[in-house]
Amino acid sequence: xxxxxxxxxxxxxxxxxxRFPETGFEEVRTAxxxxxxxxxLGLEVHRGIGGTGIVANxxxxxxxxxxxxxxxxDALAIHEDAEGRPxxxxxxxxxxxxGHDGHMAMLLGAAQLLAERRDFDGTVRFIFQPAEEHxxxxxxxMADGLxxxxxxxxxxxxxxxxGMPAGRIATRSGGIMASEDNFVxxxxxxxxxxxxxxxxxDPLVIGAEIVMALQTVVSRSVDPGRSAVVSCTEFxxxxxxxxxxxxxxxxxxxxxxxxxxxALLERRMREICQGIALAHGASVEVDYTHEFAPxxxxxxxxxTAVAAAEAVVGAAQVDADVTPMMISxxxxxxxxxxxxxxxxxxxxxxxxxxxxxxxxxxxxxxxQVLPIGARWFxxxxxxxxxx
Numbered sequence: 001x002x003x004x005x006x007x008x009x010x011x012x013x014x015x016x017x018x019r020f021p022e023t024g025f026e027e028v029r030t031a032x033x034x035x036x037x038x039x040x041l042g043l044e045v046h047r048g049i050g051g052t053g054i055v056a057n058x059x060x061x062x063x064x065x066x067x068x069x070x071x072x073x074d075a076l077a078i079h080e081d082a083e084g085r086p087x088x089x090x091x092x093x094x095x096x097x098x099g100h101d102g103h104m105a106m107l108l109g110a111a112q113l114l115a116e117r118r119d120f121d122g123t124v125r126f127i128f129q130p131a132e133e134h135x136x137x138x139x140x141x142m143a144d145g146l147x148x149x150x151x152x153x154x155x156x157x158x159x160x161x162x163g164m165p166a167g168r169i170a171t172r173s174g175g176i177m178a179s180e181d182n183f184v185x186x187x188x189x190x191x192x193x194x195x196x197x198x199x200x201x202d203p204l205v206i207g208a209e210i211v212m213a214l215q216t217v218v219s220r221s222v223d224p225g226r227s228a229v230v231s232c233t234e235f236x237x238x239x240x241x242x243x244x245x246x247x248x249x250x251x252x253x254x255x256x257x258x259x260x261x262x263a264l265l266e267r268r269m270r271e272i273c274q275g276i277a278l279a280h281g282a283s284v285e286v287d288y289t290h291e292f293a294p295x296x297x298x299x300x301x302x303x304t305a306v307a308a309a310e311a312v313v314g315a316a317q318v319d320a321d322v323t324p325m326m327i328s329x330x331x332x333x334x335x336x337x338x339x340x341x342x343x344x345x346x347x348x349x350x351x352x353x354x355x356x357x358x359x360x361x362x363x364x365x366x367x368q369v370l371p372i373g374a375r376w377f378x379x380x381x382x383x384x385x386x387x
Contacts, residue, residue: 013109015233017033019089030052061120071128075098082361097359107377152338153384156380157342159343160345169345171315180254181290182252191246210284214272217265222264231255270286
């Protein structure tokens with residue numbers, strides 16, 4: 001296949017996947033489409049892993065090495081605002097607002113390049129993961145025996161980044177994306193008439209005090225050399241204009257890069273909530289859940305990701321020590337059990353094509369980036385499984 005034909009095929013794949021987005025664990029049509037395309041390329045396709053996940057194997061030569069290449073499959077529950085976009089979502093209330101359509105197309109492109117040339121010695125496993133957006137798909141695939149049934153020596157993944165020049169590739173050793181933990185704080189006081197507050201225990205005032213106190217966790221409990229975020233994002237009461245509420249619920253999330261910081265945030269949050277509630281004569285419950293593991297690149301795998309990037313886009317377009325981002329990625333769960341690395345691929349600078357932020361109703365993956373991502377994935381396999 002000529003280079004222009006290859007580029008057009010990538011766009012066809014991407015646009016078709018964009019038209020029919022599906023949210024986590026509902027990617028049935030998406031899986032059908034991927035399985036068909038992978039089968040046409042001659043790969044050995046395994047379906048239904050962790051729900052709707054797919055693993056497709058491609059072997060060349062008799063080398064013992066095995067590399068895993070991963071793309072995410074799910075869309076978001078966002079209604080696409082893209083009048084006149086020919087490939088816009090045909091599923092109301094759903095769209096590929098994070099670019100997983102592009103990630104899948106890039107991985108299909110890598111499969112095509114490697115299947116045509118067979119210029120490697122070993123096995124490549126193309127892993128298409130469901131339910132990344134809510135941090136459930138990687139765990140589901142592993143619980144279904146992903147790495148026991150399809151063992152890999154290393155695993156690699158990528159995510160497009162609006163705001164970064166198109167085609168630039170960036171990574172780093174160690175933490176590159178944060179964990180995400182969610183919390184729900186439920187305060188129970190004693191409601192009453194707004195004119196007689198002395199007869200009640202006002203959970204709204206207690207909640208406000210807790211919100212303010214939580215802002216000191218990062219500034220006064222976390223080592224300044226480490227990064228963390230605590231954000232209260234919802235404040236809900238059962239009161240009305242002239243009645244002090246009985247209950248207040250505070251919701252939010254925390255972000256960090258190290259497990260010990262995660263543990264510190266949870267401990268301090270519980271201590272603060274319990275202490276303030278006790279001081280005011282109220283009761284409190286804190287639910288704290290770990291949604292995403294931090295994405296921590298294995299130092300020995302980062303040079304491979306960098307070398308492949310330099311081979312595809314040139315050293316000037318590669319950043320090997322990018323500043324970590326507080327966004328989260330389900331790929332981090334894989335890196336807890338398998339060596340590997342994750343990279344960012346620029347989708348377009350702000351104000352340029354591809355520069356609209358992720359999770360925005362007008363976002364679209366930049367088709368110019370597709371060949372770069374496909375060739376980076378393929379180059380990884382060639383370098384790690386050198387013939």
